[in-house]
Amino acid sequence: MSKQQQVNKPKNEQESKAAVSENSVMEVFAFFNEVGIINQLASTILAGSLPDGVHPSHFAIINHLYRLGDGRSPLRIAAAMQVTKTTMTHSLKVLEGKGYISIKPNPEDARGKLVFLSAGGRQFRDKAIAQTVAAFGHVLSDEQVSRMKKLLPELTELRQFLDSNRLQ
Amino acid sequence: MSKQQQVNKPKNEQESKAAVSENSVMEVFAFFNEVGIINQLASTILAGSLPDGVHPSHFAIINHLYRLGDGRSPLRIAAAMQVTKTTMTHSLKVLEGKGYISIKPNPEDARGKLVFLSAGGRQFRDKAIAQTVAAFGHVLSDEQVSRMKKLLPELTELRQFLDSNRLQ
DNA sequence: CGAATATAGTTCGATATCGTACTATTGTAG
DNA sequence: CTACAATAGTACGATATCGAACTATATTCG
Numbered sequence: 001m002s003k004q005q006q007v008n009k010p011k012n013e014q015e016s017k018a019a020v021s022e023n024s025v026m027e028v029f030a031f032f033n034e035v036g037i038i039n040q041l042a043s044t045i046l047a048g049s050l051p052d053g054v055h056p057s058h059f060a061i062i063n064h065l066y067r068l069g070d071g072r073s074p075l076r077i078a079a080a081m082q083v084t085k086t087t088m089t090h091s092l093k094v095l096e097g098k099g100y101i102s103i104k105p106n107p108e109d110a111r112g113k114l115v116f117l118s119a120g121g122r123q124f125r126d127k128a129i130a131q132t133v134a135a136f137g138h139v140l141s142d143e144q145v146s147r148m149k150k151l152l153p154e155l156t157e158l159r160q161f162l163d164s165n166r167l168q
Numbered sequence: 169m170s171k172q173q174q175v176n177k178p179k180n181e182q183e184s185k186a187a188v189s190e191n192s193v194m195e196v197f198a199f200f201n202e203v204g205i206i207n208q209l210a211s212t213i214l215a216g217s218l219p220d221g222v223h224p225s226h227f228a229i230i231n232h233l234y235r236l237g238d239g240r241s242p243l244r245i246a247a248a249m250q251v252t253k254t255t256m257t258h259s260l261k262v263l264e265g266k267g268y269i270s271i272k273p274n275p276e277d278a279r280g281k282l283v284f285l286s287a288g289g290r291q292f293r294d295k296a297i298a299q300t301v302a303a304f305g306h307v308l309s310d311e312q313v314s315r316m317k318k319l320l321p322e323l324t325e326l327r328q329f330l331d332s333n334r335l336q
Numbered sequence: 337c338g339a340a341t342a343t344a345g346t347t348c349g350a351t352a353t354c355g356t357a358c359t360a361t362t363g364t365a366g
Numbered sequence: 367c368t369a370c371a372a373t374a375g376t377a378c379g380a381t382a383t384c385g386a387a388c389t390a391t392a393t394t395c396g
Contacts, residue, residue: 024313025297025300025301025304026297027313027316027317027320028304028308028313028316029231030320031316031317031319031320031323032206032207032210032214033228033231034320034323034324034327035203035206035207035210035323036207036210036211036225036228037249037250037327038200038203038323038326038327038330039200039203039204039207040249040250040251041250041327041330041331042200042203042204042330043204044250044384045330046200047384055351055352057204057352057353058352060201060204063197063201073374073375074374074375075373075374075375081205081208082205082208082209082212083208083352083353083354084353084354084355085374085375085376086353086354086355086356086375086376086377086378087352087353087354088375089375089376089377090351090352090353091352091353094351094352106374109361109362109373109374110360110361110362110374111360111361111362111373111374111375112361112373112374112375113374113375129193129194132193133193136193136196138333139329139330139333140196140329140330140333141329144326144329144330145192145195145196147322147325147326148195148196148199148326149195149199150322151199151319151322151323151326152195152198152199152202154315154318154319155199155202155203155206155319156202157315158206158312158315158316158319159202159205159206159209161307161308161309161312162206162209162210162213162307162308162312163205163209165306165307165308215354223381223382225382225383226382241344242344242345243343243344243345251382251383251384252383252384252385253344253345253346254345254346254347254348254383254384254385255382255383255384256345257345257346257347258381258382258383259382259383262381262382274344277343277344277391277392278344278390278391278392279343279344279345279390279391279392280343280344280345280391281344281345
């Protein structure tokens with residue numbers, strides 16, 4: 001007995017009497033856990049390659065406005081990004097401070113705002129894309145890229161399902 | 169001209185002269201963006217169903233120790249979770265404060281610590297699983313669960329690739 | 337052996353995110 | 367028309383995470 005500390009065996013070495021539903025939940029957990037780790041890895045790589053110290057989630061906002069068109073409300077962007085509106089208020093304030101977006105009152109609804117990409121924001125986006133090409137080139141093979149292309153539509157469907165069936 | 173604000177067209181309505189590499193990068197972005205949103209959705213669902221206000225990432229630590237065995241170093245857990253060691257220091261302090269883990273010095277290396285699941289931690293894990301079964305049941309159909317089972321090994325391979333090829 | 341380097345954790349300050357509570361405006365029902 | 371409910375956004379405090387700098391121990395190498 002060399003070890004002073006008790007180290008418990010992994011659970012799969014014990015006999016299992018779990019119900020089917022628990023087994024399914026474990027696979028769901030494993031899936032979401034993997035998704036979380038990939039997200040973590042991608043964020044770290046992105047954070048290191050984005051110019052001007054821009055946070056990956058803020059870059060996602062710029063990219064969203066760039067691809068899908070600007071002039072959207074903060075709440076609409078928040079829904080697309082799956083973050084709360086308080087988070088969006090903060091993120092937009094940061095991006096506005098950097099001069100990448102402008103936030104204007106919605107002329108058709110005095111409660112709301114509309115978010116626009118500035119020229120500087122578009123320049124930033126182009127520069128960011130260029131710099132991240134190299135960063136991702138270091139960690140991605142053609143095989144992995146094609147794997148991601150294959151998986152993307154499945155993830156999109158799953159996301160849409162989760163989004164439309166979420167609680168509240 | 170009813171609109172006072174200029175709203176730019178989505179980018180895909182403009183002619184594209186982008187290089188192949190940029191197109192690939194856009195798909196990679198789309199993939200990681202989808203992963204990030206799914207992660208966000210899953211975290212929100214989990215956060216609402218975990219007992220005792222435990223953060224999803226902290227539950228992931230407990231689940232990791234439960235499944236793969238405890239008596240691991242904080243750094244090793246941090247590597248598995250893809251978070252920094254400073255984050256792990258904080259997370260373990262929280263879990264220790266709740267009585268779910270104990271942190272003991274490593275008898276074979278005075279620099280290190282070893283993390284053990286307490287009985288309370290195991291009880292918490294079982295209770296958490298039970299409570300989240302219902303929560304996920306509300307937002308997941310059998311079709312989505314089987315989709316996740318199908319995608320899991322692909323994501324795992326991708327994660328392993330990213331992990332082994334990451335910068336530094 | 338002894339100095340330089342590497343590894344394991346912690347401390348500290350910054351920031352992204354969340355939930356609660358608030359204001360302001362819009363929509364709706366009596 | 368007025369009161370109530372819904373919607374858009376902000377203010378504030380709490381917390382999870384990060385990076386830089388630090389301490390302590392271990393390893394390596396001359």
